[in-house]
Amino acid sequence: MNLIYSAGFAAIMACGVYLLLSRHVMRIVYGVILISASVNLVLFLSGRIGPNPPPVIPSGETVLSAGAANPLPQALVLTAIVIGFSLVAFAVALALQTFRTIGTLDSRKLNQAEALGSPYEEGKSQ
Amino acid sequence: MSLISILLLSALGSVAAWRVGRHVSSGLKHVAALLPIALFACFIFHIEPVASGGVVTDTAAWVPSLGIDLAFRLDGFSLLFALLITGIGSLVTIYATSYFSEADARERARFVFLIHLFMTAMLGTVLSDNLIVMFVFWEATSLTSFMLIGFETAKTEARRAALQSLLITCGGGLALLGAILLIGMELGSFSLAAITARAPELVASPLLPAVIVLLLIGTFTKSAQFPFHFWLPKAMAAPTPASAYLHSATMVKLGVYLLARFDGIFAGVPAYGVILVTFGLLTMSIAAFNAIRATGYKAILAQSTVASLGILVMLIGLDGPVSSVAVIGFILSHALYKAALFFCAGTAIHATHITELRKLGGLAKHLPFTAAAAVLASLSMAGLPPFVGFIAKEYLFEAQLQSSWSAIAVIVAVLVNGVMVAVAGAVSLRPFFRGRGKIEHVHHGETPGLLIGPMLLAILGVVFGIAPHLIVDNLIAPAAGALRGSPVQVSFSLWHGLTPMLGLSAAVVILGIALMWKWNEFHRAIGQMRLVQKIDADRAYYRVVDRVLGTARATTRWLQNGDQRRYTLTVASSLLIVAGYALVTGGPLNLTWSGGEILPFPAIILILAIVGCVVAIRSTSLVTGLVGIGIVGYGSALLFLANGAPDLALTQFAVETLVLVVLMAVLVRLPTDAPKTRSPRESRIDAGIATIFGFLVFGGLATMTAQPFDTRLSDFYGATSYLEARGHNVVNVIIVDYRAFDTVGEVAVVAFATLAVWALLKRRRAGKGS
Secondary structure, three states: OHHHHHHHHHHHHHHHHHHHOOOEHHHHHHHHHHHHHHHHHHHHHHOOOOOOOOOEOOOOOOOOOOOOOOHHHHHHHHHHHHHHHHHHHHHHHHHHHHHHHHOOOEOOOOOHHHHOOOHHHHOOOO | OOHHHHHHHHHHHHHHHHHHHOOOOHHHHHHHHHHHHHHHHHHHHHHHHHHOOOOEEEEEEEEHHHOEEEEEEEOHHHHHHHHHHHHHHHHHHHHHHHHOOOOOHHHHHHHHHHHHHHHHHHHHHHHEOEHHHHHHHHHHHHHHHHHHHOOOOOOHHHHHHHHHHHHHHHHHHHHHHHHHHHHHHHHOOOEHHHHHHOHHHHHHOOOHHHHHHHHHHHHHHHOOOOOOOOHHHHHHHOOHHHHHHHHHHOHHHHHHHHHHHHHHHOOOOHHHHHHHHHHHHHHHHHHHHHHHHOOEHHHHHHHHHHHHHHHHHHHHHOOOOHHHHHHHHHHHHHHHHHHHHHHHHHHHHHHHOOOEHHHOOOHHHOOHHHHHHHHHHHHHHHOOOOOHHHHHHHHHHHHHHHOOOOHHHHHHHHHHHHHHHHHHHHHHHHHHOOOOOOOOOOOOOOOHHHHHHHHHHHHHHHHHHHOOHHHHHHHHHHHHHHHHOOOOOOOOOOOOOOOHHHHHHHHHHHHHHHHHHOHHHHHHHHHOOHHHHHOOHHHHHHHHHHHHHHHHHHHHHHHOOOOHHHHHHHHHHHHHHHHHHHHHHOOOOOOOOOOOOOOHHHHHHHHHHHHHHHHHHHOOEHHHHHHHHHHHHHHHHHHHHHOOOHHHHHHHHHHHHHHHHHHHHHHOOOOOEOOOOOOHHHHHHHHHHHHHHHHHHHHHHHHHHHOOOOOHHHHHHHHHHHHHHOOOEHHHHHHHHHOHHHHHHHHHHHHHHHHHHHHHHHHHHHHHHO
8 A cells, every 4th residue: 555655746746846847826835735745745655654543542541542543643744734824824925915016926027126127237347 | 472462453453543533623633544554553563573583373263163363463574564554554544634634524434444454354364373363454455446446436537446446356356265275285284384385286286287276266356467557557546545545555465465475485486487488578558558658647657567567476486595685675665755646646637636747847846845745755765875665676586686587677678667767757756857837726735644645755765775774684684584494695785896787777767867867758659659558458458358248138128028928937947957966866657546546536637627727728718717727626625534634624615615706806806817928939838848747747746656655753742632631523633723823923924924915005095095
């Protein structure tokens, strides 16, 4: 099963990279979403997964039973999900603001910074 | 006072003098000169012990693990330099204070502060015994001289000259550092005294050629030797007091100082002397040529300084016992007359606001004392008796005649010294005595502060010439002895009898007078020579600089091209290369099956998620794409659920729903069709990169999951979370207890993101309102 998971997560990652290379700001955001989803799954997989019971200690016992799922990657992924959401929300807000002020989401047209010229060219005195 | 406290006094004193100098009234403005005078006095007290053969040392730990101590050492040679640095430093401070008397007090204090910092750096350089410490001070002199040359920041010329000198001297400094590190590698010590003692080991080392080449680059750049001779005349853009300091006592002589120090170490390497004499002669000749060609008052002096440095380098390279005395005598006499002449030039330029020598004339009427000092100093420069310059020149010729060098060196020396005589005449007689009536009135007269420096130095030139016994036993002999490594008998006096040297001196004077007579003709003739105009090291320097800047511009255009896709592509490909390299070199790929048999539920979900991905990629509508994204998000939630992670699944469901809501809310405000932004070729490249990326991730993941899993950390959490934290849900306990700080950070990130989003969207609303 590990190969199937690996292949599936890798495919999601590849699609994310493809979207990330786009010049459309929203598609870049989509790429970020896909990549972070894949990264979460990779992290989850690295703790070894399977159809195990959740890592909860049954009442009356004091120690997690041996067959339970690995709790550590779950804790890490939980953090990552929330952080990923913050990132996406911020990126989307930036995209919206960009569209409102500049009127396009095509990164080829978002070149006001370059249009100012290189800061190193200015001081050149001959 | 110990050497370290002297240096500390110098460093702290310069800051104190600066802060005080900003506020003092004009009556007390010379108070800053107390610092160099006090330092000079400190070194005066060291003359007695050093002259009787003693060496003062002082050490404090700095980086003991690397063998770098703040080790300082004062012998006869460094004492001579220390006295010149602080003595001329005092006069420069007084002169500069008067020179800037009409400037803003803050400006004046800043200039004097830089001069004092410069002085401290030079003192540190000549006092250091540890080469690394010396290098630090050496670089500090480059930096402070950069600030001094570019002091008048509004002048383009000054900025360019400052940058040029910084590039050249710091570039040379790098070479010097290389030489120092190689020596340290070879001998395991950075102490100059230890290196001198173990010179044969260094000479026998295979690294020797590299050491010598790097050392020569470092010192030649600093001392403006061919082919780096061009920066020094350009550095004349500095205010004249700084020029006097830079070109007389000091910074340019640091290269000479170090060459002389290493002369004893490389005594067994004949090539060292040959190189020094060759480059010294070349530099002398070129500078003498340029001196006749130059038009500016300060430019002529600067070219003659380069010629003098060439003479010094040549003298160091000569063999024979007299050369060390000749070096010392020349350093001393040159410092005295060159500083004095720069002071006089500064006063003349300051008074008339004219820098061209041709346009100056008859200034003796307005500046009588300056004229007198200029004449005295130039007589010493011309090497006429009874001035100290005469004795120095006699020694120069004696050293040459005693050495094994052929007559060519002597002929070049006679010619160059003849030019020096002519230059001496040109810089003293022309502006002050000839061309009477050229200058009708002057902007500033002489003030005592402007006179004390040139007068004192010019008079010292006579006094030391007439009564050399004042300095022979307590300065010159110890310094020459420190250079040779053994005591030297010095007969430093005016009259040596009818010697060949006297004949050469006479030849020099006759040649010089002839040159002076026909100065204008020579000036014009050389100025018009095609060859001279063609060979221009300065232009070569700018060609190199322009080439470097051009390359930088081209790479910037190539890398910083404004195409966001190409930036991402660069990052992705670099990541691919690094990760691929790690995967290939990290061992064989392991694609074995593990983790149980195929489960239909997760497999179907995975296929659905990939379908969602493809939808997101293929659709040109952002809304359809969002549906695809949503499938992936909910799919991963189901995968969490299927693998014993209900907490993750719940969170993922909630977050995915939020993402969809937020994105939909944004999409209704945007055009929802996303037309293709990539050409078919670009799409193919990107697909290729993404595919390789995917295979890399697959290979890495498969290999990782096939490895045995170390469960210790997870077991620890499973075993302790109820007993220590009283929580049944282990994931919960890890998040809120074991990794509580991490969670606080996470909450903070969410809070900051919220704030940022709010600020972004609010700005719009505020903009609308106005």
